[in-house]
Amino acid sequence: MKQRLRFNHIPRLLKLAGPMILSTSAITMMQIIDTIVLSYDSSQALAAIGPSSMAVILFQGFLFGTAGYAGTFVAHNHGHGNPQGVVSSAWLGIYTALASGIVALLAAWPLAQLFLLTGHAPQVARDEQTYFWICMAGSFFPVFGSALAGWLSGIGRPALVTAVTFISLVVNALLAWGLVLGEWGLPRMGIAGAALATVTAQLIAALLYAFLFARSGGFRNSAARCLNRVEFRRFLSLAAPMGLRISGELAAWTLFLVVVGRLGIVELAASSIAFRINGIAFFPALGLGQAAGVLVGHARGAGRDDEVPAIAWQSLAVCEVWMLLMATLFATTAGPLYAIFAGNSPESAGIVVTGTLLMKFVAVYCIFDAANVMIGCVLASAGETRWIARTFSLASAIFVALLWLIDRTMPGLVAEWTLATCFVFCTAVVWLLRFRTGHWRKIQIVRGTADI
Template identity: 30%
Template sequence: MKLYKSDFLANDGSLLNVLRVALPLILSSSCHAVNMFMDRLMLTRYSQPSAAAALTSGLTSFTLQCFFVGAVGYAGTFVAQYSGANQSRRVGTAVWQGIFMALAGAVFMAFCCLWVPYLFAALGHEPAVEEQENIYFRYLALGAAVFLLQQALSCFWSGRGKTTMVLMVSIFVTLLNLPLNYMFIYGKWGAPEMGTAGAALGTILAALGGLIIYAVGFFALKSSRRHFGTCSNIWDWEMLCRMLKYSSPNGAQLLMDLAAFNVFILVLSLYGVKVQEASSIVFGINNLSFCPIMGIGMTASILVGQAVGAKDIPHAKKSVRNARTLMLIYMSLMMALFIFWPEIVLDPFVRTGDAEQVEVIRLAKVMLLFVAAYLFGDGLVLVYSNAVRGAGDTKYIMNLTIIMAWGVFAIPCIIMRLLGCSVWYLWGCMSFYVLLFGLFCYLRYRGGKWTKMKVIEDVD
């Protein structure tokens, strides 16, 4: 069957054209980073137990739902390849299969509320920290439906390269999130003072606002219904099975990666509340570098997906090269910031008059040096793993993640803790793992197997 190039592929894959797609996603991911940064900042200023609990319980919540995050998000690859192949009537159906997976994820997260408190109890954290961990997790788990459905509907725009819409919604969510969190955490403007619970509630309500906008654009607009079949051909068992075939490894990869990282965070928490708080601050700051590169990674996936759908591999390769260039520029700036001017990002977290926090900030400065050491590895992982997954090469990345995340990272960290090693050995292990992982993702891309893959069917 003959497939025709979409209008999108009229561009030449140049750096400027890649940036046109990437910039809204970079800014959108940056909005997410700002949300998380401000959550951590407000909770750090609110109380030490809240700050310490936010990282552990927040990461646990995301780890448990990240299989569905990866699976639901992969609907965007189907949208991209159908768009590249000019099969626009299949786009709406692809998004619907993502919606069904999002609903399944919401049910699973509600069930997790029954047993996760026992996990936190087993960690032996201070009672005040454990209490806040349970509160924060419960809100985030019950609000998972909002986050997952928002992600599913966003694929309708991101997969087609219409990333400005994603940016506009992200800005709207951030503009809601900041005042709502402030209001509910500190009890301002007539709201009750909810502390940790207020941070979660504000985040959920802001995400709900974004979900409503996406829902209106997907369901209510006549152009969406007419051109993309958003309200017809809702159920497609064959497509759902095919999507599960490719998205399940994608979700499992994210689950294994985040589970290993969660083990790292939990092991760090065993070194005391000061190390735990410093880690919470540093990973909040790390999102400033990580989340924008997620936008570049998503761009690589979108452009590869559309090019594969149109059978234009040279276009895909050129787009990936330019996505890598954007990554290197941004990561160089972040590395310089973390090494030479850490006070710029650490000073907002300082609690006035808290002498005990001096040691926390000192630890955080050292941790930022380890973050700077692995930044380029992070960038290689996000650009090249997303590039090959955009074509359908999800199983290799899943297998690589399982081997690397556990064999090189999580299990060695547990062993080092049992042997009584310093916390800096664990941070060194993390830096080595990320850099090595990035190298293997690059080698897989260079191998070229992804150029012979696709996830969509041939349509007569």
């Protein structure tokens, strides 16, 4: 009986995580499809998709993290048995998406000009610039979708998120093939076609989420729709640090790719593909983390804080098994995996050779990344967003400073990837130590239970 109780949260975790894993894996597939299609266009476009797509997510990451944190409020209110609070929380995310979409639209073109200063090859820099500004201009759609996906996940209906995600995946795949390579009578647009395909797919997803929210009566609920400025400020005080943490992490990895890109097109393309392949492991782990976060939200909203440690450790155990399997796959099949992405450009052979080396680094840091994902999601759902943002900002600053030092004194692919692996390991240790302190117990999300 004791043995059964020790793992009592795993069945609930897997039941909830299944649709979330499929959803996050679909995001990976969208990126992988774009990368494969662009490999048939040019090696410059293949190299450019890495930094530019990460830069898009860097800026959108803050918006995603802030608007998507509405899902944490939803989960806590759902656990607390407050249906009106659930809808009001969803509207907090919607209002955040509206404001952030306007800001992103205005900032898209000016920010895109920064790619011309990276020191990358001229055509690569122009491709990076094009992809970035098109995706940034359409930021409202994925951020709005993130807010309502959080609403569905928070009330325990992630299967609908999966359905919407896969529909958008199909739209992206078909449009990317047509617009990048000029198939089916469509113009050949290269990397601009990939960006337009992505934005269109995100638009379709946003419309589907809006339809589901309307069906639930969310738009008709005038009390929930009325913006409570005090509650909105309270929401932003917890959500904005979460957005900053996500954008800070993405900033560190975007700068990493920018620095690697200074070594050459082969090194940049191989590193970009490494991140794409790593997504095969990372995004299912993220789905597990999101499921664990929902369970934590339900438990804390219902006043069952003593369940949270068991949820965290059991979720981490499941995620670690997954990551060990992926690490073994990456270490033993790196060559065949890279051959799928390298295309048939003159640089393809060099990309495969370089990538085979990089996948050994990816295999190692996957093992540590399990704690980064799972414990990070648990801490965030428990309300530790401010501490997470402060700590990760410091860690990222140290990482970037050391990366700059390596680039100036002894630039090389092995040295830079070694530093990246150490960065993942150190942050994993920090999250684990913080969770063990139990400080998260002092923070309450549901209004009226305690003061934040």
